[in-house]
Amino acid sequence: MRELISISPLQTCVLPSSRTPCPPYLRTMVLHHREFEKAGVDPGLQIWRVEKMELVPVPEPQHGGFFVGDAYLVLWTAKQGGVCFYNLHYWLGKECTQDESTAVAIFAVQMDDYLGGKPVQYRELQGLNPPPSAATSKEELHTKLGAWPRGSNTW
Numbered sequence: 001m002r003e004l005i006s007i008s009p010l011q012t013c014v015l016p017s018s019r020t021p022c023p024p025y026l027r028t029m030v031l032h033h034r035e036f037e038k039a040g041v042d043p044g045l046q047i048w049r050v051e052k053m054e055l056v057p058v059p060e061p062q063h064g065g066f067f068v069g070d071a072y073l074v075l076w077t078a079k080q081g082g083v084c085f086y087n088l089h090y091w092l093g094k095e096c097t098q099d100e101s102t103a104v105a106i107f108a109v110q111m112d113d114y115l116g117g118k119p120v121q122y123r124e125l126q127g128l129n130p131p132p133s134a135a136t137s138k139e140e141l142h143t144k145l146g147a148w149p150r151g152s153n154t155w
Helices: 024-029 034-038 098-114 132-136
Strands: 003-008 011-015 044-051 054-057 065-067 071-080 083-092 120-125 142-144
Touching (some): 034 098, 044 098, 071 098, 098 120
Parallel strands (some): 065 142, 083 120
Antiparallel strands (some): 003 011, 071 083
C-alpha cells in the first residue's frame, strides 16, 4: 500500500510504507502545492491566480474576469465513464510580471504531474490566443485593468 507522507506544505513523498525514509532526491522530484489536492476532484471549471507568488483560488462568482496584470491557472475537468479528462490552461495578462508568468508556468507543470500527466496544457497570452474560458465553457471572458497585489522579492 502506498502512502503520502507530508514533508512540508509544498511537498509530499510517495513511499511504499511509512517506515521507509524519504530520500532527499525524491523530495525535490514530487513537489506540489496544497491547492492541487482540490484540483480535478469534481467536474467543471477551477481557476487560480498567482498572488504574491502563491496559487490562490478565484471564487466562482469572479470566473470570467481576468486582470491584465495577473497570471492565472485554469483547469477544466470532465468525467466520462469514471475516467477524468483535463484541460489545463495558464493565462498570462499582457501586464503580468516575469515572476508571475514564471510561477504560473511552474505551477502548471507541477499540477500536470500531480494529475498523473493527464491534462492537455495550453499557454494563453492575452491578445494572441483565444481566452481559456472560450476553450472550456460558455462563459465570456472580461479583462480588467490593473492587478491583484504584486509578488514580493522573497520567493
